[in-house]
Amino acid sequence: MLVNGLPGNTISIRDRGLLYGDGVFRTLRAVRGSALHWSLHYLKLQHDCAKLDISCPDEALLLAELEQVLAQHPDGVVKLIVTRGEGVRGYAPATDVKPTRIWDFSPPPDYPAEWATQGIKAHVCQIRLPAQPRLACVKHLNRLENVLAAAELRDAQVHDRDIAEGLLLDAEGHVIEGTRSNFFAMSQGHLVTPDLSHCGVAGIQRGRVMAWALQHGLALQVRNIGLEEALHADELFVVNSVIGLWPIRALGQRHWSHFPVAEKIRTALEQEEV
């Protein structure tokens, strides 16, 4: 673990990441000493820092630190947190504050392999995502809604151990994302992914799926998608950098057993074709 370039696993109790969730993060998949899609992650980090007016650390500095992490932990999940840094008392961010860089690592997840091929059960969470255009798309450290949703999911799993992801709706009932993933539907001949201009996190795996669709002439729509439309879609799937792509085989009373488009995209993602 590295904090500001030095081995360590603590931060100051005055770090604004703790005090206010004033920071952003990335979750990367490391395979054989390499962090997959680093460039996409760094672009996203720059974008997210800019939205919060946090000065994004230089790529060279982060790459040097990432190399240290990967040397010790070549396979697994690497987490990078960038906070606004330490501050004096009060919400207002000082302009001369130096961002804090935190690297952490965890072992590769042990999800059942058939979740990627045969699909998962998904659960609709009760908690709704509120509209906040100023923070939409950004993967910031204010994640209480994900925590509450994950707690719901954990409770649902007590009754049905097959449930693997929860879907989050906005206040109007549009499907926005999974608790830790982005959401896609094959609906009415289009690949549809939710409009995230009011809430949700735009992950880099979502960007890769969108890029693939554009490259392969698959009609792509970024728009609102209600739960009813999702339940009538030809295919549903969720993606993120750690799980890859999971088709949804069950949601509410609806079941799916064929995922031809999801399967094609999953293969392309895994073979690094995009």
Next chain:
Amino acid sequence: MLVNGLPGNTISIRDRGLLYGDGVFRTLRAVRGSALHWSLHYLKLQHDCAKLDISCPDEALLLAELEQVLAQHPDGVVKLIVTRGEGVRGYAPATDVKPTRIWDFSPPPDYPAEWATQGIKAHVCQIRLPAQPRLACVKHLNRLENVLAAAELRDAQVHDRDIAEGLLLDAEGHVIEGTRSNFFAMSQGHLVTPDLSHCGVAGIQRGRVMAWALQHGLALQVRNIGLEEALHADELFVVNSVIGLWPIRALGQRHWSHFPVAEKIRTALEQEEV
């Protein structure tokens, strides 16, 4: 500074307070070795922990720690953070996790004394508070909206150094609170404070003002109040545990010079009559 009862000023980078803002906090005013309104703060802490399903530390334990803090720092601002604790990777809260207790201190604020007697200028912030009934009222660590609002306030202060607080509206244009305070209006013969069932933080100083109104037969309403109504109110004021009570003497084009009700309440608050 104390972390889990021991002198220290760091926490683990795996603490969920940092990772997700998964925790709550209290800001107390310490005067001559005593933390004002501790019992109200502890009740609020219990309530906020319950809303997040965090197991609230025992009062006796916290009081023993508070005593240590006050012995070293008898006058100023004491901050208590309770996070859900350290976790394994993922949003879902483990059920057996032990909350983290963090105490910090800062010197007494040096606000101009006339802000309490002659009032402040307030600024209407652009950023809106979204509706999230599951988190409304709770003083949790997801405070990016306050950070963005405080940044707006700081920018407004460059043009007008007299501005001392920013008001936050919800998406429908109701005044909800200040960036770091609760809001009251004397309007149409009633003392009105915003309904916080969808957003905002219900502070203990707000509770004291409400208790005073009930004790003194001042008609109190907890309801939505639009910016237009606020601009036409007889008096406006903001409160919190550190500033006490500040009347608002200027908001937009409107100016006030007499604050008879605010003055009476401020005196009562200061004299600990409630």
